[in-house]
């Protein structure tokens with residue numbers, strides 16, 4: 001049989017997105033598919049049936065992740081996986097997660113329709129409970145990547161019930177979730193198409209973002225001690241106003257972030273005693289910075305610390321989440337796909353966490369972004385133009401084909 005080049009069926013893809021958006025649809029035009037709710041389970045079922053129709057074998061792992069497998073032609077090669085999630089935040093949008101799963105499905109359907117098998121098996125993974133409705137996000141991918149914390153089944157879900165109860169009602173044994181872990185190297189690669197959820201691509205008019213990595217996040221406290229006193233009787237030259245001491249630092253966080261090419265935010269400010277007739281005696285603020293490069297974060301952190309201490313504050317780091325850099329082979333495959341399709345693209349970081357971040361623990365991974373109109377997400381207003389959805393799927397399929405050709409049998413290609 002002559003081989004035809006597999007092509008994404010754009011109409012079918014948009015029809016699938018519509019169909020999925022009807023499951024859990026809200027009157028505002030959004031979607032309510034909180035993990036393990038009846039709508040979520042119905043959507044998972046819908047995806048499983050679509051997987052079977054596209055020639056895949058389907059199973060659920062002990063964490064509740066759905067894995068569809070399309071066989072490859074070279075024995076012994078580890079699968080290349082494509083995926084995302086179909087659960088949503090409460091009153092969320094129709095594209096976050098859903099597009100990645102539907103596009104993965106469309107990629108395999110394209111192979112199936114062309115009667116083509118790749119060298120590697122292809123997996124489509126619909127991760128369970130990606131959104132932070134189960135006391136934390138990326139529940140399913142953490143389990144698959146061996147990062148699952150057994151204590152998390154006792155956390156409180158968004159509705160106040162324990163996570164374990166949600167799992168049981170969905171037919172998942174909470175004690176068995178950790179056994180969903182797959183060994184490092186059991187996949188040749190993982191690729192995720194996702195909406196950007198920010199406004200960079202939309203503003204630039206660029207259809208594709210090649211994700212260089214998922215940013216690291218560092219959080220700090222800075223405490224300024226002044227002296228609380230009467231706001232009426234204390235002359236201006238005799239004051240030690242903690243908020244006046246803190247104000248330049250708030251501006252410095254912005255300046256330091258800009259100077260290092262990262263983002264920086266002061267998100268909370270606690271002014272004590274907090275009365276309009278009392279000079280602030282103490283200010284405690286939290287600042288965070290996010291960036292892709294550890295050395296840059298180190299440099300920004302040193303600058304923040306020096307500045308805070310010069311301003312008279314006690315400065316401390318309260319948390320640090322490392323950046324997860326995309327695998328160069330996956331980034332190269334996405335760029336190859338864009339060039340083959342004649343598409344403009346931009347390299348960019350992801351400012352939000354995704355399943356791909358967890359999968360980095362067991363395989364090479366990368367992501368593709370498509371524009372979010374006005375950068376709005378986690379809202380019924382979330383929108384990605386139909387042509388951008390189809391373009392994203394074509395890039396995903398192109399990336400799959402490029403990786404299939406580039407990766408060698410050991411998965412070390």
Ligand SMILES: [Zn+2]
Nearest residue numbers: 096097130194
């Ligand atoms: Zn998502």
